[in-house]
Amino acid sequence: MISTQDILNASILIVDDQQANVQLLAEMLREADYRCIASTTNPYEVCALHQKDHYDLIILDLQMPGMDGFEVMEALKESETDGYVPILVITAQPNHKLRALTSGAKDFVSKPFDLIEVQTRIHNMLEVRLLYKQLEHNNEILEQTVLERTAELHQSEARFRRLTELSSDWYWEQDTDGHFTKIFGPVLEMLGIKVDDELGNIRDDHGACWNEGEREILEAKLAGRRPFLDFVYSRIKPDGSQQYLMVSGEPIFDSSGGFTCYRGVGKDVTDTMRSNYA
Template sequence: MINTTDILNANILIVDDQQANIDLLEQMLTEAGYSNFTSTTDPFAVCALHSEHHFDLLLLDLQMPGMDGFQVMEALQQLEIDSYVPILVITAQPGHKLRALASGAKDFVSKPFDLVELKTRIHNMLEVRLLYKQLEQHNQILEQMVQERTAELRESEARFRCLAELSSDWYWEQDAVGNYTRTHGAVLEMLGIPAEDAPDDAVLSQKNESELVILRANIAARRPFLDLLFRRQSVDGEYQYFQVSGEPVFDASGRFTGYRGIGRNVTECMGAASIRRCELKPV
């Protein structure tokens, strides 16, 4: 939240070609407790001053020789320093109100102005301006946090991919109905299946019925399974042996969305006579 001290310390610029008007405004600001303000009688200097100091409020006179307040506002808009240019117009021409607001002014006070009204408008505009800046800073912090979190997730994904590659021959994911949605690794090459001919269930196809019953029971119960061993006959008639592990995946509401897991080719570890578990060598 914005407190009174923040408002009284805000950076204010007074722009008026008449020094007497500037003196009056400076006196009013001082009496109200403002301490951080500057002034200029040269409208051509406004853009350079605002670029350097990024004022929280500009008190701008419209009727000035050489470059009037409308031209000053147009020049400020072209700077694109900020999407919110905080301008309070002070003029003796009430008929200029709509044009001033259309040109970028955020509020309007007619001369001769009432000091109480002017103080109130200055206070309100500064409060809005400082809240706007606070929101911008908050958004920048959030954006930085998102970028950092995204980088962390990418790094974590890279570590996971590396780990999966080191600890298994392939990584796989299935949707809720059992279709493979992602595979990573040379599983099709190991199975001797051309990629263009590979069915969705190529990885776990041609298992014997007992293995299939175990797998279906685990999936139906949404249970994880570890080192499920199955046998598959390759195109040349040789048997290949695989170990597959998987776990169910649920979304934030607890709805089942599929399975994911890893697999290894353990043919070299298996004896020709029977199917048995083997102790995998560490990578």
Template sequence: MNLTQQERLNARILIVDDQPANVALLEAMLEEAGYTRVSSTMEPDKVCAMHRKAPFDLILLDLQMPGMDGFQVMEGLKASTADDDYLPVLVITAQPGHKLRALQAGAKDFISKPFDMVEVKARISNLIEVRLLHRQLARHNQYLEQVVQERTAELRESEARYRALTELATDWYWEQDGEGHFTKVSGPVLEMLGLQVDTLNDGAGTEHSDDGWNLAEREALRARIAARRPFLDMVLSRVMPGGVVRQYRVSGTPMFDASCTLIGYRGFGVEVLGSSLR
């Protein structure tokens, strides 16, 4: 992320000081440095409302003011802008003991009276850059969250279309969750796998008779599914009563969510051949 010089100079700055001479000095210094959006007030009780209405990128805040001091102003700012964890305050103080307290109260930096104008300009420039970069990062994160939401919605829509088309185009279809529990079954999937369950969510199920299925092929299929490995067109065969042999092609693939975390497994199969042993 980069900031242009114009972006820095367009930063909104507020001077809060009860001494007109200090306000005039800081205004002149900022104007000379090229800053174009500088406001001031000698009424600290109005700062929170001004910041809520149009947030400032930097607030130059005198700590020692009658009626409402700078510490009270910072507490008000934190309470009134709870959705923004960044407090853009540079405190002004003549009391060395106030510096640590101000930083603990949330100020980002401090300048001492009497002013060293070179130091003041440098600290203002640094804090404005940090504030604007912080705001850019927040906007970028919001954009990324929006993109993730949009992509997730697209994936869900695509997944729904895939499931519908797959079920229409195949004889069998099944889904399992990340624990291996069957969550959706279309066709005699459990019979194909040699399982018997009372409900879909009872787990992997219990064994039952082979019913003419080729047991070696069945075990190979179950091993692939248990390992959550993708496979394509695996052949299964079954001898039906009367000696008719049926063959099926079965495919399976793991499922992942938008963050690439494994969430389950799905598979489908079609009958491809029927013949007689006679």
């Protein structure tokens, strides 16, 4: 929210070639408790002044010799970096109002001044301008927060992958059709299997014989989208030795509850199982 103090502390530039008009507007603003008031009677100075001080409001007279208010607005549009030029124009020509608005002015007041109207329009314009700046600031904070959270996520993923590598032999992911989409670790070499590049299916090229009962239990867990922890299954390798594998997996669902993938870890526990049965 924009407070009254925020509005009264906003920076204002008065531009009018008539010193009397400048003094009238400045006095009116001071009486209304505005604190940051600057002025110039030279329209050629406006762009440089605005680039230096970034005024929250420019009160601009249209009828000025040498460089009129329309030319000042064109110059400001070229120099303004954020695309928002906070200009309130002053004109004694009714037919200039529409042209001023299409040229970039945000509002206008007519000569001779109605002080209540001028104060109201100034207050309203400053409130909009400060809200615009606040929105820009919030967007910058949001963008920075997103960048920081993204960096944290990448770091977290890297730590997770490293921990996975240390605590297991491989990490795996399957899509909704059961095809392996990611495998990290030496699982392919360990099991002597290959991945079908077209379908993502794993196939055993060495004639190993899996324990069908254990495989059916594991496949039922996968088909039922159920999590499983440290499930052990085995196979007889071509050389006649028995190999034991332990896998854990969890199903991943989207915000609407739809299944998206499985992910998990696995390791060869043959030595452990042999020692248990020894």
